Amino acid sequence: MGLPQDTATPPAHRKTQPTTMTTTTSTSRRRSHRVMCLSILLSMLVVIAAEMPAKLQQNPCESKINCHECIQTQSCAWCMKDDYGDRPRCFQHSSPQICPEEFVWNPDTSETILINKNLTLAKSAEAWAAGQFVSGGSYQRSYHQQSSASSSSSAAYGAQYGGAAAASAAAAAGEIVQIKPQRVNLKLRINQIHNLHVSYSQAEDYPVDLYYLMDLSKSMEDDKEKLSALGDKLSETMKRITSNFRLGFGSFVDKVLMPYVSTIPKKLEHPCDNCKAPYGYRNHMPLSNNTDIFSNEVKEAAVSGNLDAPEGGFDAIMQAIACRQQVGWREQARRLLVFSTDAGFHYAGDGKLGGVIAPNDGECHLNSQGMYTHSIIQDYPSISQINQKVKQNAINIIFAVTQSQHSIYQKLSSHIEGSSSAILSNDSSNVVDLVLQEYRKISSSVEMKDNATDEVKITYFSSCLTGGAEIKTSKCGGLKVGDKVSFTAQIQVTKCPLNPRDWKQVIQIYPVGINESMVIDLEMLCSCPCEHPGSTGYEEHSTKCSNHGTYMCGICECDDQHFGNTCECSNSDGHLSKDKPSSCRADNTTLHDCNGLGTCLCGKCLCNKRDNPEEIISGKFCECENFSCERNKNDLCSNHGDCVCGRCICHSGWEGSSCNCLSSKDTCYPPNGGPICSDHGVCECGVCKCNSTDEGRYSGRYCEKCPTCSGRCHELKDCVQCQMYHTGVLKNENDCATNCTTFTPVGVEKVKIDEELDEQLCVFFDEDDCKFTFKYAEVGGILKVHAQEQTECPPKIFMLGIVLGVIAAIVLVGLAILMLWKLLTTIHDRREFARFEKERMNAKWDTGENPIYKQATSTFKNPMYAGK
Structure with missing residues (x-):
């Protein structure tokens, strides 16, 4: 017996109020200025993009080598002109016309x-x-x-x-x-x-075919009776919608196999009380405009029973759709299939439980009595098979199921095109309203x-x-x-x-x-007509292809023994074939023929031509060119040399990788004479590059300066110190007079450097840590020294006073701490003594008033006394 199956499947901004009209006007002016600047910038970018050379823009057409590849690329057109040179035949049709219009193939959508x-x-x-x-x-x-x-x-x-x-x-x-x-x-x-x-x-009044497919297991017996009673009402209701209405009826149970139904002979005849023999699917009443017999067909249809909860509804749906002639579906009508059940469904793969492994073929298998003959021969159909049949036959399925099964059939309807699900009452009493409601829902919408x-x-x-x-x-x-x-x-x-x-x-x-x-x-439009035999522009064994190929769309397609633009190269002539063009490569490590800058024809490189006739690619393997050398200020080889094979060959008087350096070194000699760059640098491109040494870094146009070098400061130090300050190792007058005879320092209040006179500053400290400063310069071969009149000495510090002061401070602090400690301990002792006195006074006994008190008796005995 079919039983119902429960299937679970921003920071805050401070507001400022403008205080004057001037502030508002200034803000607006600044905004207008910014907008104007942005507009100018955008305009410049547009102009630059418009003036950009076409060769720098991406062109997807140029790489296409035949007509069908060309027109399969968006906005590309093909040129079929015979004598077209080495230019790409596939080009952007929107670009300036480079091919006569009569030779252009650019098919349009029609x-x-x-x-x-x-x-x-x-x-x-x-x-x-x-x-x-x-x-x-x-x-x-x-x-x-x-x-x-x-x-x-x-x-x-x-x-x-x-x-x-x-x-x-x-x-x-x-x-x-x-x-x-x-x-x-x-x-x-x-x-x-x-x-x-x-x-x-x-x-208006569009024809409607409604086929009612019902589960006639034992649990649907009351539903069958109710449908029989409501058959006339269903017909009348649908005829109010359309006068051209036809109605049909079919039923199903399940496959007559274990474990779907009991195969005991007695159960096969009467699986339950008042039940007929089980079956897979039966077409009781084909679609007919004689709707009066519908109720009688439903009433006479006998219920049956099965063992498991799911039913064979998918078998019935497939046959009801596939058997178009037997069921009577019209070509031009809205087709409704109402599927009524209170149980789940078997689908593809479940047939293996009963030993059925042949897949469902989706064909009609009904005998003359309308019975499904292949129920035990082939498996249940899959959901995708049902969906395919529904789409092919334009049928709307309405799943009229009980409340317990509505969720699973609602999910099923989402996988079957044009289907819907609705809740059927337990006795199918609402079947007329359900069909009417679902039909209106279907007919009031359209989906493409x-x-x-x-x-x-x-x-x-x-x-x-x-x-x-x-x-x-x-x-x-x-x-x-x-x-x-x-x-x-x-x-x-x-x-x-x-x-x-x-x-x-x-x-x-x-x-x-x-x-x-x-x-x-x-x-x-995936190919060109000129690529097919019999069309204009198609010639087999054409003379344009040296009689060794087919001429199509302006180019040659060579046979297996020849290659080249006009099939002029032959494998039998000793040339390498087009499949092995290694003679166009410098060595085995090169991946591209002719370095990717030419075409290999008959084992030789034919270098590409540039749009600029002054730019030339040359060499046996197209390895040389005269346009990619180093540039200086956008000038190739600085306009002072020739670009040969990617390297600048400089003209006379120039040198460097980009020929931007003068080869003469006359500009590196000091104007007053002397070695090149003062022997403190090298001359590069007519300019001195100064050295850096341990003493310091040289500078100046001729590397004549060294601000960080010590120079003659140490040499002059002792003489300046003894002559000016009478200190140092030569402070003895005789020593100073004997050793310091070349100059006499001039005292100044403050030493300042004059760079134009090339003066050098010297700063030292003497034995008393006093700083003295002087400067020197050689003017006309005479050494002049200026020294600061007074040394800068640090102030003297009385160390003994500081030491005694620190000692005294420590002693005073110690005495203060002792006195404080003595004071605190005295106060504490006095408090403790006072508390002791108070407790002692409270502990005295009054012996005169104590009745328990008895005076102590003392007995003395002299051991030397014998009682005599």
Whole structure:
């Protein structure tokens, strides 16, 4: 018996108030100045970008070597001119024209509407009265009456994509049309976006096919009785929506195998009380406009039973959709499949429990009695198989399930296109309201879908019924009969498929749940006509290719034995083939032929030509060029040399890596004579580069100065000290007079240096730590010395007084501490003595008043006394 299954699946800114108009005006002026500066800067950047040479800008076209690669690159065009030189044939079409227009192949996107019938906005009784459908549920296809070309194309597409093309063909034959246009031819280049406009309108009184698929396990017995009683009400309710309504009925239990049902012979006949034999799926009543027999079919359908909780509902859904003729689905109608159950479902893989391993083939397997014959032969279908069948046949599934199963079926509906779920009461008493509510929900919205491949990207935009700006969406709601909704489908081919047969595709754009579609015959512009035999510009064994190749689109495609721009090179001539051009490389370590600056032809390098005729690439392996040498102030070799193989060869009188240095050294000699750079530096580019030594660093134009060097200071020190201050090692008058005869210092109050006279400053300290300063200079070969008149001595310090003062301070501090300690201890002792006296006075006994007190008796005995 089928049982219900519970499936768990900023810092604060200080505000300042302007105090005067001057402050506000100044602030505004500063802001205006900043804005003006930014505007000028942006303008300069725009001008620089506009004037940037085209060769410095990225050009994705130049690297393409054949026509189909060229047009597969966005904004690129191909030049098919015969004599075109070595210039790239693939170029940006927006750039200045470099190829005559008659030789340019630059295909544009084109759109041609093939079928564009007007939308059926009013009731089309004539179409429905044409007798397409016969009573009893069978139907006829009327769309075969169209033209032979359209018929063959639609038939081919229908074989591949189900009945969508058939619906479009039916619309083209003058029947109900809800999507416009119906067929479009589109030629599209790679990475170009094309906007295709699609319109949809729900036709009035549109046909509806409703097939009620019910779980007839034992637990659904009361639901079956209620559905039988409400059958007429369901028919009447749907006929109020559309007069062209058909109703059908089917049921399911599960596979007649263990462990799904009991295989005991007795249980196979009567699995439960008042139950019939179990079965997989049965089509009781095909879709028919004779809805009066629906209640009787439901009433006569017998319930059955099974063992496990899940049921075989997926088997039933697959057969109800796949068996289009047996069930009676019409080509042009809104198709509803109401799936009613109180249990879960088996899906692909569960069949292995019963030994069924063959996968579900998605085909119809019903016998003449409407019974599913392959229930025990093949497995349950998967969710993706159900979804694929639903999309191919444009069917809306309504899962009418009990409260306990609603959550799992709600998740299932999100994986099946156009499906929804609703809660069914325990006895199905609300089935009429449920179907009506879900139908209104489905019919009041439209969602656009497509079956584009991975190479094609389609994005939908619409304003729905608002009439405002379009937004990115593929779904519109709140629609009523007659409302017209327009969508813009942005179609973009992202890449060309590897197989050229896939360059032509048929794409279907369709509203979900409606068996109508717009068919797009898409041709991807992935190749050039001149690359195909029989077209202009295509020649096999062409003389332009030395009779050794095919001339196509202005270039040669050589055979296996020849190579070169015109197939002029042959492998049999002793030249290296195009696959082994090592003779165009300097050594085995080089990765590129001709150093990447030329083309290897017949084993020899043909160097590239530069746009500037003065720039030349040369050499056996194109290893030399005359434009990449070192520059100085943007001048190649400083305009004082020639660039040869990337190195500057300087003209006479110049040297250096960029020829920016004069070779003459005359400018490095001092004007008054002397060695070059005063022997304290080297002459580079006519300028002295001074040395740095342990004594100091030399400076000056001719390295004649050394501010940090000691010079003759130590030599003059002793004489200045004895003559000026009568101190030092020569303080004896005889010693001083004997050794100091070359100069006599001149006393000055303060010594100051005059750099123009090249004076040197000397500072020393004597034995008493007194500083004395003097300067010297040689003027006309005479040594002149100026010394400070008074030495700068540190003040004298009376050390004995300081020592005695420190000792006295220590003694005084010690005495003060002793006196303080004595004072504190005296106070403490007196307090303790006073407390002792007080306690002693309180401890005296009054012996006269104490009755217990008895005077002590003393006895004395003289041991020498014998009592005599």
